[in-house]
Amino acid sequence: MSHSAEDLEYMRRALSLAARGAGHVSPNPLVGAVIVRDGRVIGEGWHAMFGGPHAERNALANCTESPRGATIYVTLEPCCHHGKTPPCTDALIEQGLARVVVGSSDPNPLVAGKGVRILREHGIEVVENVLKDECDRLNAPFFHYIRNKTPFVVLKYAMTMDGKIATRTGASQWITGEIAREQVHRDRNRYTAIMVGVGTVLADDPMLTCRIPGGRDPIRIVCDSRLSTPPSARLVESAGSLTTILATCCTDPDRHAPYLAAGCEILTVPADADGHVDLAALMQALGARGIDSIVLEGGGTLAWAALRAGIVHRVQAYIAPKLFGGAQAKTPVQGVGVAYPDDAVRLSAPRVTQLGDDLLLESEVIAC
Numbered sequence: 001m002s003h004s005a006e007d008l009e010y011m012r013r014a015l016s017l018a019a020r021g022a023g024h025v026s027p028n029p030l031v032g033a034v035i036v037r038d039g040r041v042i043g044e045g046w047h048a049m050f051g052g053p054h055a056e057r058n059a060l061a062n063c064t065e066s067p068r069g070a071t072i073y074v075t076l077e078p079c080c081h082h083g084k085t086p087p088c089t090d091a092l093i094e095q096g097l098a099r100v101v102v103g104s105s106d107p108n109p110l111v112a113g114k115g116v117r118i119l120r121e122h123g124i125e126v127v128e129n130v131l132k133d134e135c136d137r138l139n140a141p142f143f144h145y146i147r148n149k150t151p152f153v154v155l156k157y158a159m160t161m162d163g164k165i166a167t168r169t170g171a172s173q174w175i176t177g178e179i180a181r182e183q184v185h186r187d188r189n190r191y192t193a194i195m196v197g198v199g200t201v202l203a204d205d206p207m208l209t210c211r212i213p214g215g216r217d218p219i220r221i222v223c224d225s226r227l228s229t230p231p232s233a234r235l236v237e238s239a240g241s242l243t244t245i246l247a248t249c250c251t252d253p254d255r256h257a258p259y260l261a262a263g264c265e266i267l268t269v270p271a272d273a274d275g276h277v278d279l280a281a282l283m284q285a286l287g288a289r290g291i292d293s294i295v296l297e298g299g300g301t302l303a304w305a306a307l308r309a310g311i312v313h314r315v316q317a318y319i320a321p322k323l324f325g326g327a328q329a330k331t332p333v334q335g336v337g338v339a340y341p342d343d344a345v346r347l348s349a350p351r352v353t354q355l356g357d358d359l360l361l362e363s364e365v366i367a368c
Ligand code: AOF
Pocket: 025, 028, 029, 030, 031, 046, 047, 051, 052, 053, 054, 055, 056, 076, 077, 078, 079, 082, 083, 084, 085, 086, 088, 106, 108, 111
């Protein structure tokens, strides 16, 4: 069904408002709302803080005139349950909204179509699925987490146009330019956690913090089967002030002690057939700990294992207009790889964004 240019325009505005909550609302959804009467915006709002008022109520509270008879554009189906806040459907009915335009349907079993039904039962016109794909994509972590209770995982890497993530000496700073790096930090703010393999800790001694003004640092996770992260690593030394989780198969309390003393959490996870952290089991454990989304930032061994374990949902490839060459120079996904092209991990057609001189390609994993 095609939607009017006006409906699309206001929903686009609601989407950009929704994104303002990034980093502050998980594991709840990013939601934006715009209230329009006679072709004029009379109120706007978004979900700004976990546990705080929903987007709809913020937009109603910000109205510069009565919303009676107006249209509200909301990126997610309004809720109809008593949670941390009362139902938004009540507020929309009480305040006399005439029309509700919705982006995504809410998979939350407490809502799941009931929000729309209640509004219609009260004589309110409801239009659904406006910019649905964009609205769904914005909340992919919420949708995945509420259905599966495991984190939504984004595999991210930066490579040259010949597919290298480092030179033959292992040097990898910097491949992309400033604008692409800013986007990486926006994602560190947006997603709840960041995960790397122990090889990346040994090679780069990274901090994995978010370096944009007002950004919040992600929970840092190291996948470290045999617990070989050096206690002197910057991740460990800063674990007193930044949440840091070491996921390991090592169950020896004596070996846990120095990390625990430094403030790290240790998550012991069963080993897979190769003796490495069982990544599917790790995702269950992280989901149970409330982690709804993870950026997986390297290296190539962990990336391959994660793809094989079927835990990756989205791939972000940053591509810089450079060539490193070198048969031994590292590539983003290593492991043994597939034997035949037909065995490839299949991705959706990428969304392409130009970031300065670099490109960002983003695809969803279709089959792995
Ligand atoms: C939000 N923000 O703007 C909207 C949400 O626990 P509560 O009361 O905050 O309710 C959370 C649920 O409300 C959430 O899972 C989703 O189904 C629905 N809509 N949630 O956090 C919002 N509109």
